Amino acid sequence: MTKVLILAAGQGTRLRPITNDRPKCLVPIMGESLLERQVRVLKRQGINDIHIATGYLSEKIEQMGFDTSFNSRFDSTNMVESLFSALAFIKACNEDLIIAYGDIIYQDNNLQTLLDCDDEIGLMIDRQWRALWSLRLEDPLQDAETLMMDEQGYVTELGKKPDSYDRIQGQYTGLIKIRADKIASFIEFYQSLDRSATYDGKDFDNMYMTTFLQSLIDANWKVKAALVDNGWLEVDSVDDLNTYEACAKSGELDAFIKLEE
Template sequence: MTRVLILAAGEGTRLRPLTNDKPKCMVPLLGTSLVERQIACLKRQGITDIHIATGYRAEQIETLGYPTSLNPRYNQTNMVSTLFCALDFIEQEGDLIIAYGDIVYDDINLTTLLESDGEIALMIDKKWRDLWSLRLENPLEDAETLVMNDAGYVTELGKKPENYDRIQGQYTGLIKISADKISDFVAFYKQLDRNASFDGKDFDNMYMTSFLQSLIDAGWKTKAALVNNGWLEIDSVDDLEEYESLAKQGKLDKFYKV
């Protein structure tokens, strides 16, 4: 059995004014909210055990009818803290998918992740420059390092690259943890030094990539579930307008099939 935890606590400040009165995951893409698009994709793959970690405007997400866990300090912490506010759900039985609340993805991408082995699997976009070039004049400015070994396991991610040599793909915000590693996953988080710095951030504000890198550095086998486009990140109003413009031109399917 596979379960899904959607992380949807953030305020989405770069999507204002659209997020003045709604959480980021409730912003519509072509008439349907981001979180509802994710849920529809999950259900098409037979996944119905869905939990949402909330924060900003949590009451609106609660109206969807799915179990939720609240991060009451959502405006003072980062995504990893939000993740472990849903500890009771994390510790239940079955494989666990962790999904960012501001992404959407094609069915085939989700299937690729579900079929991937490894203690942890990450959805990695090999053709990431297509999407980054659409959103940014210089893709390197916003990209992060992603290095894999010959066996297809991620060895480095989330650093600031100096060139394209250490970017073999981009991490997309979709993670799968195998059922037999859930207890170890939780234990690893609990034993982290609360006073340490994680890529320049304190414990409460560490990036998800910093947490994943810590696991990799500790010897966790982190498999790359490789995809070619088939997903979108909605981080700003410009992103949203670009995607909707492409859809009207019939050109969005390369990146995401609405």
């Protein structure tokens, strides 16, 4: 069995005015919210224990009947803090745990690729990321992050600012799987971190998720790339939404993801 924790505490400022009255995960794409689309894919794979880490306009998610944890400092902290605001849920998890960003959607086969990964940590990595980034951005390199793997497909570096495409063997997509027997150690690692240190230029409360994952890699955790070729979308801005909606109308979006109506 597998449990899921969806991180949905952020304010989605780049999606305003759409997020003036809703959290980012409830932004609609082709008529259905990101959260609803993601939950439907999870449930089709038999994953029904779904917990949401909330913050901004948390009541909108609570009204939908989900079990939730609340990051009371959502407006001054980053995603790692939202993750561990659900510490009680994580501690009680005796099964594999999927951690998912609230602003993504993905196909069933992408999720299955991650579920099939039996390493300590699996990350869904898109090998064909550049096509999607080129759809969204004039200069894909400006918004991309480094991601390097060894010959066995384990991630050795992620989340840095690249100076060339040579440092990008794929893009991390915001979907993580922690193996059941590593969850206690995962928590212990987080709790052992120095709260007074800086992490890639950020204080502890604002550490990036990629920085946290890199810290695990540097501590010799085995982080495996679950490789996919497109089949997912990130919605980060109004421009993203407009681009996806236009491509859906023209039929071009099918090259990136097959969305069920």
